[in-house]
Amino acid sequence: MIEFGELSERLGLMASFTTDPNNNSECSSEKNSKRGEKYSLRPRSAKKRHAEDDSEEIISIPSKSSKSKTSRAKQKPAPLSKYRRKTANARERTRMKEINQAFETLRKVVPQMTISHQANEKLTKIMTLRLAMKYISTLSSVLSQEGDQQDLLPSASDFDSLWLESDGESLPLDSDFSDHSLTHTDFSIDFPDDSLTSVDFSSALSPDFSHHLRQFDPLLSGFS
DNA sequence: TAGGCCATCTGGTCCT
Protein backbone atom coordinates (compact mmCIF):
# COMPACT_ATOMS: atom_id res chain seq x y z
CA MET A 1 0.00 0.00 0.00
CA ILE A 2 1.37 3.37 -0.94
CA GLU A 3 1.33 6.01 1.72
CA PHE A 4 -0.15 9.36 0.82
CA GLY A 5 3.20 11.04 1.25
CA GLU A 6 4.88 8.61 -1.06
CA LEU A 7 2.16 8.86 -3.65
CA SER A 8 2.17 12.60 -3.45
CA GLU A 9 5.90 12.71 -3.88
CA ARG A 10 5.68 10.43 -6.87
CA LEU A 11 2.98 12.39 -8.51
CA GLY A 12 3.95 15.82 -7.39
CA LEU A 13 0.88 16.27 -5.34
CA MET A 14 2.33 18.11 -2.41
CA ALA A 15 2.54 21.47 -4.09
CA SER A 16 -1.15 21.82 -4.49
CA PHE A 17 -2.38 20.19 -1.33
CA THR A 18 -2.47 22.09 1.87
CA THR A 19 0.32 21.50 4.26
CA ASP A 20 -2.09 20.53 6.96
CA PRO A 21 -1.36 16.84 7.52
CA ASN A 22 -4.69 16.39 9.25
CA ASN A 23 -6.69 17.47 6.28
CA ASN A 24 -5.79 15.51 3.21
CA SER A 25 -8.97 16.31 1.45
CA GLU A 26 -8.16 19.96 1.01
CA CYS A 27 -6.73 21.09 -2.24
CA SER A 28 -6.02 24.23 -4.15
CA SER A 29 -8.81 24.05 -6.65
CA GLU A 30 -9.76 27.65 -6.21
CA LYS A 31 -7.16 28.96 -8.55
CA ASN A 32 -7.96 28.83 -12.16
CA SER A 33 -6.31 25.88 -13.75
CA LYS A 34 -3.89 26.25 -16.54
CA ARG A 35 -2.60 23.36 -18.60
CA GLY A 36 0.28 21.84 -16.78
CA GLU A 37 -0.71 23.36 -13.48
CA LYS A 38 -1.07 20.34 -11.32
CA TYR A 39 -4.09 19.31 -9.39
CA SER A 40 -6.21 22.37 -9.82
CA LEU A 41 -9.56 21.96 -11.41
CA ARG A 42 -10.42 23.79 -14.57
CA PRO A 43 -12.49 26.89 -13.93
CA ARG A 44 -15.67 25.24 -15.07
CA SER A 45 -14.97 22.07 -13.18
CA ALA A 46 -14.00 24.00 -10.10
CA LYS A 47 -17.20 25.99 -10.32
CA LYS A 48 -19.21 22.82 -10.68
CA ARG A 49 -17.30 21.17 -7.88
CA HIS A 50 -17.87 24.08 -5.57
CA ALA A 51 -21.54 24.08 -6.40
CA GLU A 52 -21.66 20.39 -5.54
CA ASP A 53 -19.72 20.95 -2.37
CA ASP A 54 -22.18 23.61 -1.34
CA SER A 55 -25.14 21.41 -2.10
CA GLU A 56 -23.67 18.60 -0.05
CA GLU A 57 -24.12 20.71 3.01
CA ILE A 58 -27.80 21.17 2.36
CA ILE A 59 -29.98 18.53 3.89
CA SER A 60 -32.94 18.17 1.64
CA ILE A 61 -35.82 15.77 1.66
CA PRO A 62 -35.55 13.46 -1.32
CA SER A 63 -38.43 13.75 -3.70
CA LYS A 64 -39.26 11.92 -6.88
CA SER A 65 -39.35 15.00 -9.00
CA SER A 66 -36.18 16.43 -7.60
CA LYS A 67 -32.98 16.03 -9.52
CA SER A 68 -30.89 17.38 -6.73
CA LYS A 69 -27.64 15.74 -5.78
CA THR A 70 -29.09 14.77 -2.48
CA SER A 71 -31.87 12.77 -4.00
CA ARG A 72 -29.57 11.20 -6.54
CA ALA A 73 -27.21 10.18 -3.78
CA LYS A 74 -29.80 7.70 -2.65
CA GLN A 75 -29.51 5.81 -5.93
CA LYS A 76 -25.89 6.32 -6.82
CA PRO A 77 -22.88 5.74 -4.66
CA ALA A 78 -21.43 8.84 -3.14
CA PRO A 79 -18.98 10.67 -5.37
CA LEU A 80 -15.34 10.31 -4.55
CA SER A 81 -14.00 12.55 -1.89
CA LYS A 82 -11.92 15.49 -2.99
CA TYR A 83 -8.81 13.68 -1.94
CA ARG A 84 -9.66 10.49 -3.81
CA ARG A 85 -10.81 12.45 -6.85
CA LYS A 86 -7.49 14.29 -6.92
CA THR A 87 -5.44 11.16 -6.57
CA ALA A 88 -7.54 9.43 -9.20
CA ASN A 89 -6.95 12.35 -11.54
CA ALA A 90 -3.25 12.18 -10.83
CA ARG A 91 -3.18 8.49 -11.62
CA GLU A 92 -5.11 9.09 -14.79
CA ARG A 93 -2.63 11.74 -15.89
CA THR A 94 0.22 9.37 -15.15
CA ARG A 95 -1.47 6.66 -17.11
CA MET A 96 -2.04 8.94 -20.07
CA LYS A 97 1.55 10.11 -19.83
CA GLU A 98 2.75 6.55 -20.13
CA ILE A 99 0.54 6.01 -23.14
CA ASN A 100 1.95 9.13 -24.73
CA GLN A 101 5.49 7.98 -23.99
CA ALA A 102 4.67 4.75 -25.77
CA PHE A 103 3.42 6.79 -28.72
CA GLU A 104 6.70 8.71 -28.72
CA THR A 105 8.64 5.46 -28.76
CA LEU A 106 6.50 4.21 -31.59
CA ARG A 107 7.08 7.41 -33.55
CA LYS A 108 10.81 6.83 -33.30
CA VAL A 109 10.59 3.21 -34.39
CA VAL A 110 8.45 3.66 -37.48
CA PRO A 111 10.31 5.08 -40.45
CA GLN A 112 10.28 8.85 -40.56
CA MET A 113 7.60 10.02 -42.87
CA THR A 114 7.59 13.28 -44.68
CA ILE A 115 4.22 14.86 -45.08
CA SER A 116 4.35 17.72 -47.48
CA HIS A 117 1.82 19.94 -45.77
CA GLN A 118 3.13 19.47 -42.28
CA ALA A 119 6.74 18.56 -42.80
CA ASN A 120 7.84 19.77 -39.41
CA GLU A 121 4.92 18.52 -37.43
CA LYS A 122 5.03 15.36 -35.42
CA LEU A 123 2.77 12.53 -36.34
CA THR A 124 -0.58 12.50 -34.68
CA LYS A 125 -1.52 9.50 -32.61
CA ILE A 126 -3.83 8.06 -35.21
CA MET A 127 -1.25 8.59 -37.94
CA THR A 128 1.38 6.91 -35.82
CA LEU A 129 -0.82 3.88 -35.34
CA ARG A 130 -1.68 3.67 -39.00
CA LEU A 131 1.91 3.97 -40.09
CA ALA A 132 2.96 1.38 -37.54
CA MET A 133 0.39 -1.01 -38.90
CA LYS A 134 1.66 -0.41 -42.40
CA TYR A 135 5.22 -0.78 -41.31
CA ILE A 136 4.61 -4.05 -39.53
CA SER A 137 2.74 -5.29 -42.54
CA THR A 138 5.64 -4.32 -44.76
CA LEU A 139 8.19 -6.03 -42.57
CA SER A 140 6.01 -9.09 -42.33
CA SER A 141 5.77 -9.21 -46.07
CA VAL A 142 9.50 -8.90 -46.49
CA LEU A 143 10.18 -11.58 -43.93
CA SER A 144 7.76 -13.99 -45.49
CA GLN A 145 9.50 -13.52 -48.81
CA GLU A 146 12.83 -14.11 -47.17
CA GLY A 147 11.60 -17.08 -45.21
CA ASP A 148 13.43 -19.66 -47.24
CA GLN A 149 16.67 -17.78 -47.32
CA GLN A 150 19.43 -17.76 -44.75
CA ASP A 151 19.93 -14.05 -44.73
CA LEU A 152 16.90 -12.40 -43.19
CA LEU A 153 17.94 -8.91 -44.05
CA PRO A 154 16.61 -7.76 -47.37
CA SER A 155 18.95 -6.66 -50.09
CA ALA A 156 18.37 -3.55 -52.12
CA SER A 157 16.73 -5.52 -54.88
CA ASP A 158 14.24 -6.92 -52.43
CA PHE A 159 12.68 -3.53 -52.15
CA ASP A 160 11.57 -3.79 -55.73
CA SER A 161 8.83 -5.98 -54.38
CA LEU A 162 8.26 -4.23 -51.13
CA TRP A 163 4.60 -3.63 -50.57
CA LEU A 164 2.57 -1.78 -48.12
CA GLU A 165 -0.51 -3.75 -47.42
CA SER A 166 -3.61 -2.71 -45.64
CA ASP A 167 -7.01 -4.30 -45.50
CA GLY A 168 -6.40 -6.39 -48.55
CA GLU A 169 -5.10 -3.47 -50.53
CA SER A 170 -1.54 -3.45 -51.73
CA LEU A 171 0.46 -0.35 -52.33
CA PRO A 172 3.62 -0.73 -54.37
CA LEU A 173 6.64 1.21 -53.30
CA ASP A 174 8.60 2.95 -55.94
CA SER A 175 11.61 0.81 -56.76
CA ASP A 176 13.59 3.80 -57.87
CA PHE A 177 15.49 4.70 -54.73
CA SER A 178 16.15 8.18 -55.94
CA ASP A 179 12.48 8.86 -55.54
CA HIS A 180 11.19 6.51 -52.87
CA SER A 181 7.92 8.05 -52.07
CA LEU A 182 4.31 7.11 -52.21
CA THR A 183 1.96 9.34 -54.01
CA HIS A 184 -1.06 10.85 -52.48
CA THR A 185 -3.14 8.63 -54.66
CA ASP A 186 -1.38 5.58 -53.33
CA PHE A 187 -2.00 6.57 -49.79
CA SER A 188 -5.53 7.71 -50.22
CA ILE A 189 -6.66 4.19 -49.45
CA ASP A 190 -5.78 4.65 -45.84
CA PHE A 191 -5.79 8.40 -45.65
CA PRO A 192 -8.83 9.46 -47.55
CA ASP A 193 -8.91 12.75 -45.74
CA ASP A 194 -6.24 14.32 -47.95
CA SER A 195 -4.01 14.70 -44.95
CA LEU A 196 -1.12 13.23 -46.87
CA THR A 197 0.13 14.18 -50.24
CA SER A 198 3.32 12.17 -50.20
CA VAL A 199 5.07 9.81 -47.92
CA ASP A 200 8.81 9.43 -47.77
CA PHE A 201 9.88 5.93 -46.89
CA SER A 202 13.55 6.67 -47.30
CA SER A 203 14.47 5.47 -43.86
CA ALA A 204 12.83 2.18 -44.52
CA LEU A 205 15.02 1.77 -47.56
CA SER A 206 18.19 2.92 -45.89
CA PRO A 207 20.65 0.87 -43.83
CA ASP A 208 18.56 1.91 -40.87
CA PHE A 209 16.03 -0.55 -42.12
CA SER A 210 18.05 -3.46 -40.79
CA HIS A 211 18.01 -1.82 -37.41
CA HIS A 212 14.26 -1.48 -37.53
CA LEU A 213 13.95 -5.02 -38.79
CA ARG A 214 15.95 -6.36 -35.87
CA GLN A 215 13.76 -4.43 -33.50
CA PHE A 216 10.70 -5.99 -35.00
CA ASP A 217 12.21 -9.44 -35.40
CA PRO A 218 10.90 -10.89 -32.15
CA LEU A 219 7.47 -9.63 -32.94
CA LEU A 220 7.48 -10.91 -36.45
CA SER A 221 8.87 -14.34 -35.66
CA GLY A 222 5.37 -15.53 -35.02
CA PHE A 223 4.05 -14.42 -38.35
CA SER A 224 5.45 -16.44 -41.25
C1' DT B 1 -14.16 30.89 -37.36
C1' DA B 2 -14.56 25.91 -37.83
C1' DG B 3 -12.39 21.74 -37.28
C1' DG B 4 -8.63 18.70 -35.68
C1' DC B 5 -5.87 17.25 -32.00
C1' DC B 6 -4.90 16.97 -27.44
C1' DA B 7 -4.88 17.11 -22.14
C1' DT B 8 -7.61 16.89 -18.35
C1' DC B 9 -11.54 15.86 -15.49
C1' DT B 10 -15.01 12.74 -14.35
C1' DG B 11 -17.96 8.77 -13.36
C1' DG B 12 -18.65 3.97 -14.33
C1' DT B 13 -17.00 -0.70 -14.31
C1' DC B 14 -13.95 -4.37 -13.39
C1' DC B 15 -10.29 -6.39 -10.84
C1' DT B 16 -7.23 -7.39 -6.85
Place this chain on the structure above:
DNA sequence: AGGACCAGATGGCCTA
Protein backbone atom coordinates in the same frame (compact mmCIF):
# COMPACT_ATOMS: atom_id res chain seq x y z
C1' DA C 1 -11.58 -0.23 -0.52
C1' DG C 2 -8.77 1.33 -3.82
C1' DG C 3 -6.45 1.08 -8.29
C1' DA C 4 -6.65 0.36 -13.39
C1' DC C 5 -8.97 1.09 -17.38
C1' DC C 6 -12.23 3.22 -20.27
C1' DA C 7 -15.20 6.54 -22.60
C1' DG C 8 -17.68 10.92 -22.63
C1' DA C 9 -17.45 15.84 -21.81
C1' DT C 10 -15.02 19.96 -21.92
C1' DG C 11 -11.93 23.50 -23.14
C1' DG C 12 -7.32 25.12 -24.97
C1' DC C 13 -4.30 25.55 -28.83
C1' DC C 14 -3.32 25.64 -33.57
C1' DT C 15 -4.06 25.79 -38.54
C1' DA C 16 -6.48 26.45 -42.88
